[in-house]
Amino acid sequence: MKCVLTVIGKDKPGIIAKVSGLLAEYAVNIEDISQTIMQNTFTMIMLVSFENASISMHELKAKTTVLGEEIGVSIHLQHEGVFDAMHKV
Amino acid sequence: MIKTNEILETINMVEKEHFDIRTITMGLSLFSCIKDSADATASAVYDLICKRGENIVKVAKNLSEEYGVPIVNKRVSVTPASFLTAKFMGEELKIALALDKAAKEIGVDFIGGYSALVHKSMTEAEKSFILSIPEVLSKTERLCSSVNVGSTRAGINMDAVSLVGNIVKKSAFLSGDGLGAAKFVVFCNAVEDNPFMAGAFHGVGEGDCVINVGVSGPGVVQNAIKAIPNASITELAEMVKRTAFKITRVGNLILNEASVRLNAERGIVDLSLAPTPVIGDSVGHILEEMGLSSVGCHGTTACLALLNDAVKKGGVMACSNVGGLSGAFIPVSEDIGMINAAENGSLTLSKLEAMTAVCSVGIDMVAIPGDTPESTISALIADEMAIGMVNNKTTAVRIIPVPNKKVGDYVEFGGLLGRAPIMPVHQGSAEKFISRGGRIPAPIHGNKN
Numbered sequence: 001m002k003c004v005l006t007v008i009g010k011d012k013p014g015i016i017a018k019v020s021g022l023l024a025e026y027a028v029n030i031e032d033i034s035q036t037i038m039q040n041t042f043t044m045i046m047l048v049s050f051e052n053a054s055i056s057m058h059e060l061k062a063k064t065t066v067l068g069e070e071i072g073v074s075i076h077l078q079h080e081g082v083f084d085a086m087h088k089v
Numbered sequence: 090m091i092k093t094n095e096i097l098e099t100i101n102m103v104e105k106e107h108f109d110i111r112t113i114t115m116g117l118s119l120f121s122c123i124k125d126s127a128d129a130t131a132s133a134v135y136d137l138i139c140k141r142g143e144n145i146v147k148v149a150k151n152l153s154e155e156y157g158v159p160i161v162n163k164r165v166s167v168t169p170a171s172f173l174t175a176k177f178m179g180e181e182l183k184i185a186l187a188l189d190k191a192a193k194e195i196g197v198d199f200i201g202g203y204s205a206l207v208h209k210s211m212t213e214a215e216k217s218f219i220l221s222i223p224e225v226l227s228k229t230e231r232l233c234s235s236v237n238v239g240s241t242r243a244g245i246n247m248d249a250v251s252l253v254g255n256i257v258k259k260s261a262f263l264s265g266d267g268l269g270a271a272k273f274v275v276f277c278n279a280v281e282d283n284p285f286m287a288g289a290f291h292g293v294g295e296g297d298c299v300i301n302v303g304v305s306g307p308g309v310v311q312n313a314i315k316a317i318p319n320a321s322i323t324e325l326a327e328m329v330k331r332t333a334f335k336i337t338r339v340g341n342l343i344l345n346e347a348s349v350r351l352n353a354e355r356g357i358v359d360l361s362l363a364p365t366p367v368i369g370d371s372v373g374h375i376l377e378e379m380g381l382s383s384v385g386c387h388g389t390t391a392c393l394a395l396l397n398d399a400v401k402k403g404g405v406m407a408c409s410n411v412g413g414l415s416g417a418f419i420p421v422s423e424d425i426g427m428i429n430a431a432e433n434g435s436l437t438l439s440k441l442e443a444m445t446a447v448c449s450v451g452i453d454m455v456a457i458p459g460d461t462p463e464s465t466i467s468a469l470i471a472d473e474m475a476i477g478m479v480n481n482k483t484t485a486v487r488i489i490p491v492p493n494k495k496v497g498d499y500v501e502f503g504g505l506l507g508r509a510p511i512m513p514v515h516q517g518s519a520e521k522f523i524s525r526g527g528r529i530p531a532p533i534h535g536n537k538n
Contacts, residue, residue: 004096006100008097008100038097043097045093076157078155078156079155079156081156082099082157082339082342083095083099085342086095087091087092087098087335
């Protein structure tokens with residue numbers, strides 16, 4: 001299963017390190033990553049795979065929510081299907 | 090990978106524009122539950138619903154988490170209950186209580202289908218069933234009821250119209266605050282796969298177990314229009330169409346997944362724009378965004394016609410099976426734009442009636458004075474049924490004569506049902522017309538064979 005992980009919030013050092021560290025801990029693979037600053041807002045989007053992961057999507061979602069609160073950003077983890085459905089014909 | 094702006098657009102729709110899946114509704118055939126006694130039938134009804142529906146709440150929760158889109162309501166619709174009670178006149182309440190108890194057991198928000206289809210005529214059993222509705226609605230919590238009193242093929246059953254005027258009033262008064270009437274809808278051309286309440290039932294042409302999904306998203310459409318302030322009407326229609334397409338695609342995704350996980354037939358997506366009383370989730374505000382000072386002013390019907398048609402066109406392209414009511418809903422108490430317009434006098438019942446000729450349903454969640462005569466309620470229903478019959482479309486009436494309230498007062502229903510100012514009705518009487526009974530013959534274009 002592949003998911004899109006989105007991080008939105010105020011830019012500060014270490015956001016990517018903390019998020020990717022959490023993913024590495026549970027063997028969630030990052031397949032694609034893009035990061036930009038849009039209107040002073042840090043925006044990072046990752047495509048992650050759970051193929052060999054030691055954690056379910058639901059469990060990781062709970063952990064990313066906690067991490068997001070810790071570092072003051074909003075983290076969304078969603079099945080890629082919702083974006084495909086909406087934006088691909 | 091999908092483009093960054095597209096991902097952010099989707100997240101924004103949920104976070105800021107109140108996009109949600111309004112309901113996953115499981116339709117269940119209960120014909121197999123008809124036994125020799127009302128008690129045995131009630132028991133079979135309870136067991137079947139609990140067995141087939143036991144996972145609906147869990148599946149909806151999981152889908153919501155995985156896809157990041159809220160699923161607001163989980164519901165069940167069943168075979169019109171008048172078929173189940175036909176042999177047990179006077180014992181209808183037993184079946185109703187079993188339906189309500191089953192809904193609570195599996196944790197769904199509503200169960201629909203305490204319904205009768207009497208568009209041409211009424212059996213004695215159906216009359217007994219309809220007479221049971223007020224007591225049933227006062228003694229149940231989650232059960233919703235509807236009666237189809239007309240169709241383009243059959244005409245309008247005016248005996249039933251006369252009867253339901255009384256049922257609306259009794260339902261409102263027995264529940265004390267009018268809430269009973271908020272769970273009761275009168276239809277012309279009722280559809281068999283509607284996932285929305287209070288009018289959902291599982292049609293007799295349906296299978297054993299089917300999933301239907303209702304989407305929502307007035308806020309998304311409003312913001313899409315806001316983004317093109319100088320666009321022509323043609324461009325507006327195109328924008329609404331594109332937005333409806335995106336919304337419906339997510340509904341289609343949830344429909345596919347939910348039906349697989351619940352081992353049920355894949356039904357339809359109802360692509361209605363269903364508002365809530367929250368700011369930013371209003372169909373009324375979409376119409377105002379198009380260029381009206383307040384919903385109800387001249388131009389409103391045209392704007393709504395444009396909106397309703399564009400929503401259908403975008404939605405039909407996005408999903409292989411579109412059904413239900415599919416259009417724009419205009420419930421007054423559930424839409425902050427409509428509430429405000431009713432308050433400031435811009436929106437009247439007469440204008441609402443005109444709007445229903447071009448939108449997907451009808452006079453919905455309108456509060457009227459508690460002393461409104463039953464014949465006036467029946468006459469209002471007859472008008473609405475006539476619009477549906479002649480225009481070959483579904484129309485409905487869900488109107489609440491609020492006990493002890495008069496024009497200028499307010500009624501608060503809470504939750505998705507919202508709040509409403511009491512709106513004035515015409516003071517003239519249609520008592521003679523309603524008391525005649527009989528049937529309004531079907532229009533000539535209903536005879537299509």
